[in-house]
Amino acid sequence: MLADTVRSFLExxxxxxxxxxxxxxxxxxxxxxWEGLAELGVVGLxxxxxxxxxxxxxxxxxxxxxxxGRRVVPLPLLSCVLxxxxxxxxxxxxxxxxxxxxxxxxxxxxxxxxFESAHDLSPLATRAVPDGDGWRLSGTKRYVTDASxxxxxxxxxxTGDGVGLFFVQAGADGVTVTPTPSLDATRPLGEVALxxxxxxxxxxxxxxxxGEALRSALDxxxxxxxxxxxxxxxxCLEISVEHAKSRFQFGRAIGSFxxxxxxxxxxxxxVEHAKSxxxxxxxxxEDPEESPIAVPLAKSVCSDxxxxxxxxxxxxxxxxxxxxEHDAHLYFKRAxxxxxxxxxxxxxxxxxxxxxxx
Amino acid sequence: xxxxxxxxxxxxxALDTLLGxxxxxxxxxxxxxxxxxxxxxxxxxxxxxxxxxxxxPSLNELVSRRLGDADAPTWNRTANILGIGMxxxxxxAHGTREQRRRWLxxxxxxxxxxxxxxxxxxxGSDVASLATRAVRDGDEWIVNGQxxxxxLAHLATWGLLVTRTDPDQPKHxxxxxxxxxxxxxxxxxxxxxxxxxxxxxxxxxxxxxxxxDDQRIDDVGAGWRVVMTTLMNERVAIGGRTVPRNSGxxxxxxxxxxxxxxxxxxxxRELARLWGEVEAMRLTTLRAAENMRTGVPxxxxxxxxxxxxxxxxxxxxxxxxxxGLEGALIPEGYxxxxxxxxxxxxxxxxxxxxxxxxxxxxxxxxxxxxIMRNILGERVLGLPxxxxxxxxxxxxxxxxx
Numbered sequence: 001m002l003a004d005t006v007r008s009f010l011e012x013x014x015x016x017x018x019x020x021x022x023x024x025x026x027x028x029x030x031x032x033x034w035e036g037l038a039e040l041g042v043v044g045l046x047x048x049x050x051x052x053x054x055x056x057x058x059x060x061x062x063x064x065x066x067x068x069g070r071r072v073v074p075l076p077l078l079s080c081v082l083x084x085x086x087x088x089x090x091x092x093x094x095x096x097x098x099x100x101x102x103x104x105x106x107x108x109x110x111x112x113x114x115f116e117s118a119h120d121l122s123p124l125a126t127r128a129v130p131d132g133d134g135w136r137l138s139g140t141k142r143y144v145t146d147a148s149x150x151x152x153x154x155x156x157x158x159t160g161d162g163v164g165l166f167f168v169q170a171g172a173d174g175v176t177v178t179p180t181p182s183l184d185a186t187r188p189l190g191e192v193a194l195x196x197x198x199x200x201x202x203x204x205x206x207x208x209x210x211g212e213a214l215r216s217a218l219d220x221x222x223x224x225x226x227x228x229x230x231x232x233x234x235x236c237l238e239i240s241v242e243h244a245k246s247r248f249q250f251g252r253a254i255g256s257f258x259x260x261x262x263x264x265x266x267x268x269x270x271v272e273h274a275k276s277x278x279x280x281x282x283x284x285x286e287d288p289e290e291s292p293i294a295v296p297l298a299k300s301v302c303s304d305x306x307x308x309x310x311x312x313x314x315x316x317x318x319x320x321x322x323x324x325e326h327d328a329h330l331y332f333k334r335a336x337x338x339x340x341x342x343x344x345x346x347x348x349x350x351x352x353x354x355x356x357x358x
Numbered sequence: 359x360x361x362x363x364x365x366x367x368x369x370x371x372a373l374d375t376l377l378g379x380x381x382x383x384x385x386x387x388x389x390x391x392x393x394x395x396x397x398x399x400x401x402x403x404x405x406x407x408x409x410x411x412x413x414x415p416s417l418n419e420l421v422s423r424r425l426g427d428a429d430a431p432t433w434n435r436t437a438n439i440l441g442i443g444m445x446x447x448x449x450x451a452h453g454t455r456e457q458r459r460r461w462l463x464x465x466x467x468x469x470x471x472x473x474x475x476x477x478x479x480x481x482g483s484d485v486a487s488l489a490t491r492a493v494r495d496g497d498e499w500i501v502n503g504q505x506x507x508x509x510l511a512h513l514a515t516w517g518l519l520v521t522r523t524d525p526d527q528p529k530h531x532x533x534x535x536x537x538x539x540x541x542x543x544x545x546x547x548x549x550x551x552x553x554x555x556x557x558x559x560x561x562x563x564x565x566x567x568x569x570x571d572d573q574r575i576d577d578v579g580a581g582w583r584v585v586m587t588t589l590m591n592e593r594v595a596i597g598g599r600t601v602p603r604n605s606g607x608x609x610x611x612x613x614x615x616x617x618x619x620x621x622x623x624x625x626x627r628e629l630a631r632l633w634g635e636v637e638a639m640r641l642t643t644l645r646a647a648e649n650m651r652t653g654v655p656x657x658x659x660x661x662x663x664x665x666x667x668x669x670x671x672x673x674x675x676x677x678x679x680x681x682g683l684e685g686a687l688i689p690e691g692y693x694x695x696x697x698x699x700x701x702x703x704x705x706x707x708x709x710x711x712x713x714x715x716x717x718x719x720x721x722x723x724x725x726x727x728x729i730m731r732n733i734l735g736e737r738v739l740g741l742p743x744x745x746x747x748x749x750x751x752x753x754x755x756x757x758x759x
């Protein structure tokens with residue numbers, strides 16, 4: 001039901017040509033799609049009703065991401081999910097009541113500013129130092145999704161007492177946002193420089209241990225991303241099969257040649273495995289026993305599957321798949337970029353190894 | 359409006375009664391299986407009286423989970439896999455009520471072992487080109503020819519046999535399917551020694567073997583249809599079983615890693631990658647089982663067979679590599695022994711080295727991986743078939759060799 005609604009909305013609203021155009025404008029968002037989805041209540045699906053959301057489990061959000069993945073739409077939903085999940089996990093009642101409703105309605109685009117180095121999470125160099133009634137933040141966050149369109153960030157910084165999460169307005173003094181040309185221009189990344197930016201005491205999310213809250217926000221992001229990867233991979237398979245049926249060479253549809261047919265069959269297996277891993281992670285996200293296995297499993301299986309399937313798609317499409325005019329590159333770039341976001345595949349394999357006891 | 363039937367509740371209650379009356383710890387396996395069959399818990403989707411309860415096949419999953427939890431004997435499914443995994447599905451879809459009542463129960467209790475005879479020296483991937491002839495003689499058929507790669511033929515009471523009955527028809531049309539008594543006069547079973555030295559498989563020769571017509575399955579000339587059912591069941595039986603996490607060779611790989619004491623990051627990540635692939639495959643079979651409504655496996659069973667074959671080869675090869683030079687030894691040695699299928703053998707754990715060798719068959723037996731990819735490409739994804747030179751020619755005019 002939800003999947004059908006979102007799919008038909010996106011098919012009616014998002015021309016693939018407009019995705020390609022949007023990808024040329026750095027930091028672009030597909031406005032009609034974003035506003036329409038916000039109106040459908042999709043942005044706040046996982047946010048409790050008390051904070052302006054719909055109060056569903058994460059499975060519903062996962063369904064939406066599978067559909068979004070099919071069309072590589074430039075939308076800041078992943079950023080909003082990451083930021084809102086962090087606030088949900090770390091905020092006090094009053095902070096959640098203040099910060100979440102604008103995100104749930106789609107009115108405030110927020111993102112999570114955590115990564116600094118290209119290779120790992122810790123130790124964070126960004127520091128938060130108490131200053132009068134508030135905190136002063138210094139450091140540079142990189143690879144922040146949708147940075148140049150975000151109106152607010154949840155920033156991870158070292159407080160001297162571990163990791164602290166801070167709600168920071170993009171327009172605040174001492175905050176400079178610089179877009180960075182991104183491999184996947186439909187999900188642009190940027191830098192957020194904090195040069196002694198002063199935030200109030202209330203910006204420090206003080207409801208729970210922030211390090212754990214950050215982990216759970218990232219895990220929610222990984223699950224959303226895994227669904228997007230499964231949906232994208234499924235679409236790449238469909239594009240490949242459609243082409244293999246309609247492209248004729250040597251007097252035959254190229255899909256009748258085993259060399260091409262067998263590629264499609266192997267892609268099908270990878271897609272089915274990705275869907276299974278992604279769904280399992282979505283269903284068990286709240287299960288403390290299973291999610292330490294299911295989350296890194298989903299990230300590693302879905303990343304490999306999407307990169308592989310998107311690459312094979314270009315090969316099946318031949319020269320056509322190498323052109324800017326065809327959609328293939330949008331998926332291929334999204335696939336590679338996704339595999340690098342929110343922790344590398346190797347880092348997730350290491351987490352998985354710990355969780356399964358090897 | 360009648361009350362909707364509470365199928366899960368019905369199966370649950372039948373399981374409670376079975377496990378209560380026949381505690382697995384103190385009941386002989388044969389007796390337990392007989393009771394399981396009589397309770398309709400052998401294949402819950404089969405009709406009552408034929409090992410089932412006439413409920414949704416998705417509930418078979420519940421049965422295997424509950425029996426697993428209760429430590430009940432379930433190795434009949436592996437030990438008599440050609441019967442329970444394939445023959446039963448064939449009898450359900452194509453057999454008569456009399457045939458099902460005669461064969462299903464002793465099959466399930468392992469009193470009668472089954473084998474399957476499709477492949478021939480001249481008919482491997484192209485099974486439909488097979489040449490074993492059956493000629494009608496009154497109420498009987500007379501069979502002559504040779505089958506090969508027949509698992510369990512040396513222990514079997516019954517065999518599933520497909521024959522050529524009309525050589526003038528194109529190859530797919532002139533076949534007829536039988537159940538043959540493996541102890542009948544004229545049946546000669548000879549072991550076929552394989553890469554591990556064992557003989558799991560056999561060659562079977564038919565010399566004027568007589569089969570009563572009431573052991574024919576489905577119509578004369580309808581053999582290919584029955585073959586397709588058998589093969590789809592086979593793919594599910596080989597690749598599509600829902601198994602617990604860490605079972606099979608990936609569990610052996612994990613133990614091997616942990617016992618090695620190695621701290622090599624690359625090896626650990628590769629093991630985690632393989633673990634993830636195996637787990638994603640396992641989750642896919644679980645998802646397929648949940649979605650299975652009809653009880654008749656579809657062509658998507660080929661996904662599981664294809665994935666399992668390549669992963670099992672990878673995992674076993676990787677495990678032998680983790681053993682270092684120890685991997686250059688084979689603890690069992692090579693002895694040319696026929697495989698026996700009593701409990702001990704079924705539950706036997708092979709050495710990783712032997713499993714590594716055995717795994718080479720995974721992408722050949724039960725349909726090669728190339729054939730699986732054709733099935734997925736053509737029957738699941740809808741891609742066009744290869745041009746066929748033999749499709750409309752009478753079988754007798756098709757070149758062979």
